[in-house]
Amino acid sequence: MPDYFHGYAVVGLVAVVGVLFVAVAFGASALLRPTVPTPEKLLVYESGVDPVGEGWAHTQVRYYLYAFLYVIFAVDAVFLFPWATVFAADGFGGATLVEMFVFLGFLAVGLLYAWKKGVLTWT
Template sequence: MSDYLVVALVTLLGVALVATAFGARRALAPSDPTPEKVTTYESGVDPVGDGWQQGSVRYLVYALLYVGFAVDAVYLFPWALVIRTHLGVASLVEMAVFVGVLVIALLHVWRRGLLRWW
């Protein structure tokens, strides 16, 4: 039961630390909200009209593909550095399966036409 008490105490201490930081910022930081300060600012262009604009889902597909291949690189480069010294054939098969799944996903996305810009 003492392990749970330690976890609860650390959790409460973390919550108290965050609450203290928020309170100190609220008490010490200057606050002078003016209409110019609370206006949306985007790349030096003044906002015109409402903030809603229909966006294309294609950009989300590109972002997800980038994240998928970035994660692939994060796993592939360290693996490639130690494959000759520490890893065996089983590791080579595992990495082939991993890259194969990514290639199948890329072929699926390409076949559905999601990689076209227009």
Template sequence: MTLADYLPIALTFLIGLGFSAVALTLSWWLAPRNPTPEKLAPYECGIVPLQEPAQRFPVKFYLVAMLFVIFDVEIVFLFLWAVRFEQLGWAGIAAVGLFVALLIETLGYVWKRGALDWNVARRERYRRVVAPDVTEEAA
């Protein structure tokens, strides 16, 4: 494949980027700016919030969602590899082997760090043993 074969892809990308920039700029420029307390209040199922929430949304849910997205993208790459399996040969097998090995290593690291551990006490105990606080080392 030559560089000219990638020209339609680059052109599509640039058109999409340009359209997005124009749309965002126009919406920012044309939008009315009159904030009211009602507009600034968080919307939750149509109920007016009477007080601040008792606790914030735990970050661990965000971490699990990010890990899901990462490993979901892995499945997309593996599907694309499986479609072209016969044409890729041994180089394709080696590349996918390295890719899967890195993902397994990443999963092991995340698991070892306690990102998938919902028991907070056990996770904190692990962090004190494996990764002591910097302030403790200086003392």
């Protein structure tokens, strides 16, 4: 039984040391940094341009759609690389091949839907 809890104790000790390290770093930063608030330092910084107008800006939805499609295909790549390494192992051939084609089918349907909706056209 002591060996069972030894693993949890090590993980707990590492977590406590990590939290303490971050707390000490933030505390030392707060104590050692110079604090001289000036009006220029208190302004909102946006790429070196002085803020003018309202704080709300309109962003086109298509940029989010491109980001979402990228995330989908990044997840696809994350699943394809381990599958390619396991596929060659004994006993995984047929079942993993069918499962991967089902997975790729779902992605293809999503891509076809995005293409039909006109998401992939850049205007």
